[in-house]
Amino acid sequence: MSSQRVSYDIFLNFQGKDTGKNFTDHLCANLVRKRFNVFKGEKELERGTPVSPEITKGAIEKSRISIVIFSKSYASSTRCLEELVRIVECMKTKGQVAIPIFYDVEPSVPRRQKGGFQEAFTKYEEMLEKTENVQMWRNALEEMANLSGFNLQEYRDESELIKAVVEEISCELSGQLPFINFKKLLAGVNSCLEKVQIQANTIKVQWRESTMAPPLMFPFFFFVRCFRITPNKGSLRSLQSRFNGVNPQWPHL
Structure with a gap:
């Protein structure tokens, strides 16, 4: 990542309804245990601190790595999609590392906007006047889902997946070369x-x-x-x- 003031090691982008109280919470706890500084929006909400889009945008820009956790109802959250657009921008302009995790969804689902993703975008196109925003969300989804990442279905359970993610994050932030998966x-x-x-x-x-x-x-x-x-x-x-x-x-x- 290009040299700039960094406030967080990791930014977590996720749909709270799907993974906020289970997988993402466990992943965050394991990362914090490794002494990584993690921005998890819902943690700020739990403390009573309002998280504005400006705060979130700044957190993304000042993070070394963004982890995007795709889940079944991910696309139903415009917050997730807006964050995703900014993550892709930072990946292109600032050299930020982005890692997708496919939780209970195949990579082709967000990539091609199938299933629940297709339903969500159909509603957006009917409800929103600014269709250019919808197209930006589509483009960001395709670009992120095209990156190699972690697929839950390739691991025995969530704990094994979390271990693999934490190991790669540790290698990335320490500058070590990880074992090729x-x-x-x-x-x-x-x-x-x-x-x-x-x-x-x-x-x-x-x-x-x-x-x-x-x-x-x-x-x-x-x-x-x-x-x-x-x-x-x-x-x-x-x-x-x-x-x-x-x-x-x-x-x-």
Whole structure:
């Protein structure tokens, strides 16, 4: 993250109705136990301190890492969506690290706004006059859900997931290189492949021996072109945040 005054190590973005009193509360407690300074809006409310949008926006900007916890009714909270837009902005302009957690929802649900997300956005489009805000929320959801993160369904239980998240946060904030989680790496690749599949459905690919690369070389060219990996200082998560908004392309063979 670019040099600036930092007030918090971690900002938690979550829907209180779904996870505020269970998963998010337990995650926050474990992070605080590691002596991390965590901004969890509902904790301020419990103390009787009103949390205005300005305070929340400032907390996001002054945090090193933002954790976005996607849950079934996440999109029903305009507060969550407004915070998410600011988190994505900070990720792009300030180099802030953002980590999505998919709690009881598959990554494709927020990414494509399916299920409860689709229902919430249908209501927004009917009720709100400023549809540009709705589009900003949609874009932010897609960009965040495209990042590799943590999926509850890939862990035995919540405690195992929390342990994994805390370990990665510890590595990120200490500057250590974490052990590569190939499940999360593949999640990012699958997201990229989904975009490629959509593109492929709109074009006709003509296979000619003269233009085809050897079968074993094609995946290599695809991966490099898709992710455009370049060496950079910092953690894997910081590097991964640079891939946000990647527009995969077929390799020019």
